[in-house]
Amino acid sequence: MTAATAPTLTGERADLLETLATHRWFLRHTVAGLTTEQATRRTTVSELTLAGIVKHVAMTEASWADFAVRGTAAMEQPPEEWAQQWVLGPGETLETVLALYADVAARTDELVRTVDLDSSHPLPEAPWFEPGAVRSARRVFLHVVAETAQHAGHADILREALDGQKTMG
Incomplete structure (x- = not known):
């Protein structure tokens, strides 16, 4: 089935896709027109950089989308790999x-269109998850929306500190 013949999504799935697209746009907009050197410059006392935020959001979305399909095994990663999500490598x-990020978004969007939103998996053991908690695919995608929106706000602050550009205003 091609995009031209695919049924138009409505309801919850369409809302999820539209909301994801909106917040991804805000994040991508914060780095529009920048060089890699500018996007890797620290502009606050934080270690965060614009490029590091984009990389982290992409990796986090990929991990949660994989969790929606494979469960806890998708969340297994050594701490040093998590730390590398925030910086550009060689x-x-x-x-x-x-x-x-575009590739990850395309994969996530396909899952939003097709995965059973009620399917669920136990969360891995971690201090920030309640013991025995589970997450449905629906809640995973809502979490990705929240992560993206939160980090788009962080990126907006960094970009304003870099050159005065504001995403909204």
Whole structure:
């Protein structure tokens, strides 16, 4: 089935897709027109950079989307890998992390269109999850929306500190 013949989504799935697209746009807008050097500059006392936020959001979305399909095994990663989500590695540029983010978003969007939103998996053991908690695919996608929106706000602050550009205003 091609995009031209695919049924139009309505209701909850359409709302999830539209909300994800909106908050992704805000995040991508914060880095529009920047060089990799600008996007990796610290503009506050925080260690955060614009490119690091985009990379982290992409990796986090990929992990949660994988969790919606595979469960807890998708969340297993050494702490040093988590720390590397926030910085560009050798050969990475703003353009490569934006391309990664686009690929991750396309995969997530396909899952939003197709996965059983009521399917659920137990969360891994972690101090920030209630013991024995489970998450449905629906809650996973809502969490991705929240993560994206929160980090888009962080990015907006960093961009304003860099050159005065504001996402909204």
